[in-house]
Amino acid sequence: MNTNTRISAYLRQAVQRQRLLDTARQLIAVPSRTGEGGAVADRLADLLHNEGFTVERPAADHPTAPAVVVRFTSGKPGRTLQFNGHLDTVHLPFVPPAIVEGRLTGSGAADMKGGIAAAIEALRILRDTGALTAGAVLLTAHDLHEAPWGLGQQLNALISEGYVGDAVLLPEPLCDHLPIAGRGNATWKTIIRRAGEPVHEVMRPPEEPSVLAAGAELIVRLGRLQERLSAQSDPLAGSPSVFVGQFHGGEIYNQYPQQCWLEGTCRWLPGTSPAEVEYDFRALLTELARDTRTRIDVEWTFIRDAFYLEPNTPIVQAFQQACTTISGQPLPPGPKLFVDDGNSFYGLKNIPTITHGPRAGGQHTVKEWVDIDDMVRVAHLYALTAVFYCQEPQ
Ligand SMILES: [Zn+2]
Numbered sequence: 001m002n003t004n005t006r007i008s009a010y011l012r013q014a015v016q017r018q019r020l021l022d023t024a025r026q027l028i029a030v031p032s033r034t035g036e037g038g039a040v041a042d043r044l045a046d047l048l049h050n051e052g053f054t055v056e057r058p059a060a061d062h063p064t065a066p067a068v069v070v071r072f073t074s075g076k077p078g079r080t081l082q083f084n085g086h087l088d089t090v091h092l093p094f095v096p097p098a099i100v101e102g103r104l105t106g107s108g109a110a111d112m113k114g115g116i117a118a119a120i121e122a123l124r125i126l127r128d129t130g131a132l133t134a135g136a137v138l139l140t141a142h143d144l145h146e147a148p149w150g151l152g153q154q155l156n157a158l159i160s161e162g163y164v165g166d167a168v169l170l171p172e173p174l175c176d177h178l179p180i181a182g183r184g185n186a187t188w189k190t191i192i193r194r195a196g197e198p199v200h201e202v203m204r205p206p207e208e209p210s211v212l213a214a215g216a217e218l219i220v221r222l223g224r225l226q227e228r229l230s231a232q233s234d235p236l237a238g239s240p241s242v243f244v245g246q247f248h249g250g251e252i253y254n255q256y257p258q259q260c261w262l263e264g265t266c267r268w269l270p271g272t273s274p275a276e277v278e279y280d281f282r283a284l285l286t287e288l289a290r291d292t293r294t295r296i297d298v299e300w301t302f303i304r305d306a307f308y309l310e311p312n313t314p315i316v317q318a319f320q321q322a323c324t325t326i327s328g329q330p331l332p333p334g335p336k337l338f339v340d341d342g343n344s345f346y347g348l349k350n351i352p353t354i355t356h357g358p359r360a361g362g363q364h365t366v367k368e369w370v371d372i373d374d375m376v377r378v379a380h381l382y383a384l385t386a387v388f389y390c391q392e393p394q
Contacts, residue, residue, distance in 0.1 A: 008325045011383045014125040015376050024117035028097040028106040034088040034150040037143030038065035060157035065143040067158055072123055078135025078390045082165030083119035085112050086145030090364050103369040110360035114370030115171025122382035135390025138165045147303050152344050159348050167315035169382055171357035172340050179355050181237040182336030183267040184274055184306035189299045193259040204256040212249050214292035215260045219244055236335040240268045270308035304339035305347025313352045318389035322381055
């Protein structure tokens with residue numbers, strides 16, 4: 001048995017499945033829709049405090065649900081590895097925790113209280129075994145993740161206040177590949193108006209602009225923009241895009257409409273600035289308003305920046321080494337189809353972040369589940385990654 005295998009076996013033995021499961025159930029049992037995460041954050045803080053961890057509660061611009069922060073240090077120099085998760089769940093009816101055939105179910109089981117519980121268990125086994133011989137682990141848990149109720153504001157505040165490690169592990173439900181690249185995302189809503197009064201179609205002044213024709217022209221121009229965007233392509237993340245999901249206008253069939261609105265998304269590749277994407281979109285609307293003699297207003301909502309993970313960075317090496325030690329092989333690289341907190345760590349501070357959590361499903365539905373055996377695997381993997389990653393002196 002080589003040293004890595006021996007450390008791995010030692011950590012695996014220290015994982016307490018029941019303790020991990022109880023933590024996940026306790027977190028799921030406290031409803032925590034986005035923006036309303038105060039009670040679950042208090043529950044988590046009490047739980048960690050009662051186990052002897054020193055817990056910080058920075059408000060991070062969201063005083064009704066201060067974040068939960070624990071720094072566990074080896075006392076020796078080395079890197080800091082951060083375990084980060086969101087405690088909020090999407091706004092759907094609350095489902096209490098239950099265990100069904102090896103799976104834990106309930107609100108947030110998949111997204112992402114099961115993953116947070118696994119990260120907490122990793123922290124405990126590092127403490128119980130004394131296996132972390134250099135550096136530190138920083139645990140952060142927060143609210144305001146799920147759009148459109150939250151836009152990551154509390155995490156952004158934590159990052160700007162310095163609650164960051166040298167690299168981050170994010171236990172969101174994704175376990176079959178290593179996400180290397182993903183697109184950034186914004187949503188937009190445009191309202192196209194004309195100045196005149198509502199009027200019967202036969203009474204309309206001959207030169208009066210048509211808002212519906214302007215809306216149709218917007219779709220045509222966005223289609224041309226999409227063709228240009230398709231020329232850019234990333235082998236993993238795909239192409240940037242502009243998408244129209246809704247087009248509404250008019251009140252009754254023979255009234256000349258005063259306004260219409262369209263709503264959709266824009267996505268961009270790593271390396272493109274979100275400000276540039278917004279500028280180009282607004283410029284297209286300004287030109288359209290001039291050409292159609294309408295007034296066009298836009299609500300632009302930035303969701304998250306694009307994501308990229310350098311494959312040769314130390315955290316990836318440590319993580320893949322831990323995967324290989326535990327499962328016999330590294331994870332294959334792949335895309336990140338959704339945006340998550342890793343996009344914020346990358347976009348705001350260029351901190352390498354790996355999204356990897358227990359096998360799970362039903363996220364953003366009332367039928368969430370997480371695989372209990374896989375929570376145990378992730379607790380073990382996180383602890384082993386910390387041992388490998390933190391030991392390298394900076
Ligand atoms: Zn999530």
